[in-house]
Amino acid sequence: xxxxxxxxxxxxxxxxxxxxxxxxxxxxxxxxxxxxxxxxxxxxxxxxxxxxxxxxxxxxxxxxxxxxxxxxxxxxxxxxxxxxxxxxxxxxxxxxxxxxxxxxxxxxxxxxx
Amino acid sequence: xxxxxxxxxxxxxxxxxxxxxxxxxxxxxxxxxxxxxxxxxxxxxxxxxxxxxxxxxxxxxxxxxxxxxxxxxxxxxxxxxxxxxxxxxxxxxxxxxxxxxxxxxxxxxxxxxxxx
Numbered sequence: 315x316x317x318x319x320x321x322x323x324x325x326x327x328x329x330x331x332x333x334x335x336x337x338x339x340x341x342x343x344x345x346x347x348x349x350x351x352x353x354x355x356x357x358x359x360x361x362x363x364x365x366x367x368x369x370x371x372x373x374x375x376x377x378x379x380x381x382x383x384x385x386x387x388x389x390x391x392x393x394x395x396x397x398x399x400x401x402x403x404x405x406x407x408x409x410x411x412x413x414x415x416x417x418x419x420x421x422x423x424x425x426x427x
Numbered sequence: 428x429x430x431x432x433x434x435x436x437x438x439x440x441x442x443x444x445x446x447x448x449x450x451x452x453x454x455x456x457x458x459x460x461x462x463x464x465x466x467x468x469x470x471x472x473x474x475x476x477x478x479x480x481x482x483x484x485x486x487x488x489x490x491x492x493x494x495x496x497x498x499x500x501x502x503x504x505x506x507x508x509x510x511x512x513x514x515x516x517x518x519x520x521x522x523x524x525x526x527x528x529x530x531x532x533x534x535x536x537x538x539x540x541x542x543x
Contacts, residue, residue, distance in 0.1 A: 418470030
């Protein structure tokens with residue numbers, strides 16, 4: 315693997331519960347991203363980070379928060395999960411602000427029941 | 428509104444023939460384009476890219492063509508192989524300052540099936 319892992323790989327949770335997804339990288343890349351993939355929507359950016367404690371919103375950030383306290387970890391939190399957040403979540407990393415092509419993790423399949 | 432459009436949800440091609448996947452964009456500021464390939468239960472993997480200063484970029488069996496005036500790009504796979512069966516995402520970005528680029532905007536993807 316390219317040095318990026320996501321955990322858990324699968325999760326089922328109940329509506330209204332908090333959920334945290336973890337992305338861990340060993341590449342020491344500055345940029346980290348959270349995307350969600352849904353049928354008919356492709357990949358949509360939720361939040362991204364450009365350094366420790368530096369994060370910003372993407373196009374579908376409502377209902378999500380993120381934290382990056384260490385270079386290697388980027389956490390995505392659903393404060394109160396809803397059924398509309400059932401999706402496959404992908405983390406990606408990039409060394410800098412020039413696009414040589416993001417490296418993606420294998421994804422987390424989240425089901426909110 | 429969608430800035431990157433892949434209007435064909437699926438494409439079926441015979442092994443050995445050419446696969447042509449299309450992508451249109453609406454934002455004239457986009458100046459760098461990428462294609463990603465995704466197998467089931469895996470993350471997308473970078474395939475090939477092209478800068479707006481070029482109209483063609485080749486890498487083995489994969490060639491990307493860019494038509495800036497039409498805001499259109501295409502990915503050609505020749506010859507197609509069963510292992511190419513996957514979902515292909517087109518993505519675009521714009522240079523924002525000092526050589527830096529904005530975040531990638533992805534299309535919805537096209538599912539390619541290559542039949543033996």
